[in-house]
Amino acid sequence: MTNVNVNSVAKTYGTTPVLADITTEFLEGSFTSLLGPSGSGKTTLLRIIAGFIKPNQGVVTIGSRDVTNVPVWGRNIGMMFQSYALFPHMTIAQNVAFGLERRGIKSAAARKEVDRALEMVRLPGFGNRMPKQLSGGQQQRVALARAIVIKPSVLLLDEPLSALDRRLRQEMQVELLRIQRESGLTTIFVTHDQEEALTLSDKVAILDKGRIVQIGAPETVYEKPLTRFAAEFLGDSNFLMGTVENGAVRLSDGTTVRSAGPLPANGAKVTLAVRPEKMSISAGTGEGNSLSARITTVIYAGPVLSYLLETKDGLPFKLFVQNRDGTVLKEGDSVTLNWSPEHTVCVLD
Numbered sequence: 124m125t126n127v128n129v130n131s132v133a134k135t136y137g138t139t140p141v142l143a144d145i146t147t148e149f150l151e152g153s154f155t156s157l158l159g160p161s162g163s164g165k166t167t168l169l170r171i172i173a174g175f176i177k178p179n180q181g182v183v184t185i186g187s188r189d190v191t192n193v194p195v196w197g198r199n200i201g202m203m204f205q206s207y208a209l210f211p212h213m214t215i216a217q218n219v220a221f222g223l224e225r226r227g228i229k230s231a232a233a234r235k236e237v238d239r240a241l242e243m244v245r246l247p248g249f250g251n252r253m254p255k256q257l258s259g260g261q262q263q264r265v266a267l268a269r270a271i272v273i274k275p276s277v278l279l280l281d282e283p284l285s286a287l288d289r290r291l292r293q294e295m296q297v298e299l300l301r302i303q304r305e306s307g308l309t310t311i312f313v314t315h316d317q318e319e320a321l322t323l324s325d326k327v328a329i330l331d332k333g334r335i336v337q338i339g340a341p342e343t344v345y346e347k348p349l350t351r352f353a354a355e356f357l358g359d360s361n362f363l364m365g366t367v368e369n370g371a372v373r374l375s376d377g378t379t380v381r382s383a384g385p386l387p388a389n390g391a392k393v394t395l396a397v398r399p400e401k402m403s404i405s406a407g408t409g410e411g412n413s414l415s416a417r418i419t420t421v422i423y424a425g426p427v428l429s430y431l432l433e434t435k436d437g438l439p440f441k442l443f444v445q446n447r448d449g450t451v452l453k454e455g456d457s458v459t460l461n462w463s464p465e466h467t468v469c470v471l472d
């Protein structure tokens with residue numbers, strides 16, 4: 124169990140910067156997701172921590188040890204990837220024991236550790252089977268057992284569940300979280316699945332173009348996004364542009380919108396973000412913020428209705444409404460949207 128620190132780490136391929144001066148800390152025993160679009164640098168950061176890639180600058184420490192120049196095998200890291208295939212000609216027990224044997228742990232002691240690891244991933248008694256006799260989900264569990272059996276200081280996971288179907292994936296998420304909690308391993312998890320990141324993590328780090336644009340608890344990054352990119356990449360957001368006037372924001376159609384959060388000085392041009400589920404449709408203006416809009420599309424999905432709307436300024440808006448009484452509004456209806464200043468967040472563009 125160990126803190127992992129990344130200090131001023133940068134990586135460039137040729138002239139293309141892939142990671143730009145990343146400094147962050149992964150706390151002992153915590154589960155952190157690296158979330159970002161394809162090409163944002165998630166895998167590169169993970170591989171730098173693992174030791175597969177050498178950064179052009181910066182320092183990586185695991186515990187109190189500077190590992191920047193330590194090879195992969197000297198870092199005591201457990202790893203699991205999407206395509207971390209098992210050795211097909213070895214039994215499950217041999218697969219799991221592989222890392223132990225390479226560390227010189229003798230067979231009797233190794234067998235005990237292997238049994239314990241297989242128990243932890245809920246595959247006791249599977250040691251004598253061959254990989255092809257296991258389902259995809261079971262094979263992933265074996266890969267996880269192989270990663271944790273060496274008692275690593277850190278567990279690095281690169282989209283380990285993305286090859287599994289939805290149901291199996293959800294099952295494995297629960298298992299992964301249980302194992303992480305039981306083992307107390309500092310875990311760093313690469314994903315581009317936002318729901319997975321929110322449900323599993325103590326902290327979510329959002330990457331964009333080689334930078335961590337925000338890192339925090341799931342509810343913090345979701346409720347208080349710092350940038351337009353973060354507000355859009357993690358969940359859905361509606362955006363309003365305006366000018367700060369007397370502590371509120373004046374939109375171009377003259378409507379005034381309030382935010383409970385801090386705003387820059389009078390005259391500043393700002394962007395406000397509001398989550399679609401935080402808005403409601405009402406008969407008239409109520410408490411808090413309100414805005415007129417016209418429904419352009421109705422998406423009926425059973426328990427939840429999605430409305431796509433257009434404001435007077437021609438801005439596209441989205442709204443998610445619980446289907447409580449079966450009322451479905453129609454395309455073309457003019458409505459008033461209401462929402463709280465608490466849910467109005469000023470974001471950097």
Ligand SMILES: Nc1ncnc2c1ncn2[C@@H]1O[C@H](COP(=O)(O)OP(=O)(O)OP(=O)(O)O)[C@@H](O)[C@H]1O
Nearest residue numbers: 136139141159160161162163164165166167168315
């Ligand atoms: N060996 C390499 N040589 C040149 N460019 C590379 C190399 N490895 C990665 N890149 C580039 O670095 C950028 C970041 O890649 P990385 O794999 O870290 O992104 P990612 O966020 O993990 O993306 P994905 O979700 O698609 O896996 C990409 O633009 C990629 O093309």
